[in-house]
Amino acid sequence: MEAQAASTPRGKRTRDAIVDAAAALMYVDGVAGTSVDKVLAASGAGKSQMYHYFKNKEQLVEAVIDRYLEQILGNQPAIFTxxxxxxxxxxxxxxxxxxxxxxxxxxxxxxxxxxxxxxxPKLAPLVDQAYRTWESHLERGLTTLQDKGELAPNADPARLAQAAMTSVHGGLLLAHLRHDLTALEDALGIALTYLRGFKP
Structure with missing residues (x-):
């Protein structure tokens, strides 16, 4: 059974508050460390409201995955065009x-x-799909370049996007771990250099 969508503006605000609270808590404490009671306390929602929209914690995690992707893409609008x-x-x-x-x-x-x-087995594919959605925007941009003759005709936009995003994600991980942006700067530079290597 899928999570329940909100049918009124007030309901949407309540549902959004629950998801936002869960997203913030899970970012810090992880899924295992985020209880329903913590989410309710942080969101100000009642238990009946919580279970009206989400039948279980797994459904809430699914909504959090969607929210994370929304936030990530919202910070990089250029990827859409x-x-x-x-x-x-x-x-x-x-x-x-x-x-x-x-x-x-x-x-x-x-x-x-x-x-x-x-x-x-249920949540891992959803996280992977979020990554693939992110990656698909880069693939679409590379396909546009190829259609314009600015990317080699024998290049594979899907594989190039996957390779570039793999570099980016590695850079994100090390930059956070080391509290040093040079890892991400280098990863992005390497990704761009790699992609430019497929100019005709």
């Missing part, structure tokens, strides 16, 4: 900008979840 090599550079700059803010470099929330639920 990639149509030139300059756009790709703008995208990498936006990725870096997030981590220059107070509290950065921050951990990738999807990466945190992947490490915790990677063996969960």
């Amino acid at each position: 990639l149509a030139s090599w300059a756009d790709l550079e703008t995208w990498t700059e936006q990725l870096l900008d997030v981590h220059h803010r107070a509290g950065g470099p921050i951990a990738c929330p999807l990466g945190n979840l992947a490490g915790e639920v990677g063996d969960n």
